[in-house]
Amino acid sequence: MKRAICVAALLGVGTLAAPAMGGGVEWIDWTVGTNDYPSSVVVGQFGGPFTGIGATYTGGAENYQTNGGNYYWTPLSTYTNFAVSNAPGSPDDIELSHWNVTHTVTFTQPVTNPFMAISSLGSPTTFTTWTFNAPFAILSSGAGYFGTGPLVQGPNNSLVGAEGNGVLEFQGTFTSISWTVLHGENFAAFTVGIIPAPGAASLLGLGALAATRRRR
Template identity: 35%
Template sequence: MKHSLSFSKVIGAVALISAFAPATAAAAPVYWTDWVSASAGNSGSASGIITLADSSTVNVAYSGGLYSAQISGGANYWSPNAYTSATVDNAPDSLNTDILRLGQGTPMNTITFSTPVTNPIMAVVSFNGPSWTFDAPFTVLSSGCGYWGCDTLNSGNGNILSSTHLGEGHGTLQFLGTFSSISWAENGSENWRGITVGVSDVSPVPAPAAAWLFGSALAGLGFIGKRRSDRVSV
């Protein structure tokens, strides 16, 4: 006679392992850039700082067309909130009202990070009219009504950002991967549309790692079951 592990014991063990595995999908705090200086113009620039939860910092630099920058006080263009989602826990206004006002139709704008960052997020205000073409794929995390009105942000083939009706799209984009810089071209000029960027300290567990944990658990349970059956065999 041989005994094997019951199905309920297998499920219980897997549940125990899952309880200790990090969560893969939950909104996390985003640490938005505090823009501290700016110079307007077709070849404009701006500098800022991201302060993370452990008080470490990432310096952020912008170069490209810049109508103006709001670096202290002023209107809160991040209200109403079109920026939180299943990934983003807090809108930019949770830090300050900082915003870079772009839209001059410059051929290249670039955000540069002093330290490579993972899955950076860009918040966008009043995106209407001409599209933008980025140098990296992105996902639209949230989209909706904001300070200047309503429209839907779209991610198109060729890393193109547009709004459905060329109206006032507000929301957030996420660039998946690790980046030292992000660049994009403006495909025409517009009165202005605002941006800021941020990062989160939280990264999801890769699926292969989770699968390895699950497989290891089942293999271990199988080994234990075999040991037990060998001891009670007649």
């Protein structure tokens, strides 16, 4: 019986530690900013379980939306996937067009596996490349507000689009993410989101295992 309990506890650790699938992402609420190229600054805050965590964009924003505007995060199928169950809930975004500047999002405290939603990277006649300072995965890609081009992962943490739309996940724990742009264009929008890490569930599983060992 003791062996069976121990096996069950071990299985519980594995189950609880697994990453959550289809989780609800807390997308940032961009609240205030300036688009004074090349020293634009846009500030935002996360809500829900992340109240008190914020982020600041610096770089060369052409425009930004903090209170209404065009909703570019459509169709839903492009901005949801096995890891993200909800597209950004508001039109909030930061819009880029310049290429000769470094773009950076800095978080007020470390975040794990953050997401980036992107609308209209590149144009039907111009492939635009964003090269990041961190590895990422393309979670979903497809039709968008302006066109239907995919996002394509290139070498050396680069992302290529010709009207590309979709969601990225950056893999690791970050206090900031930076990228440069090859080939400027008229418009590309992005926003960022975070989701609870599975660490708390892992601790619960380890606690169950420790309790079982004490009973032996």
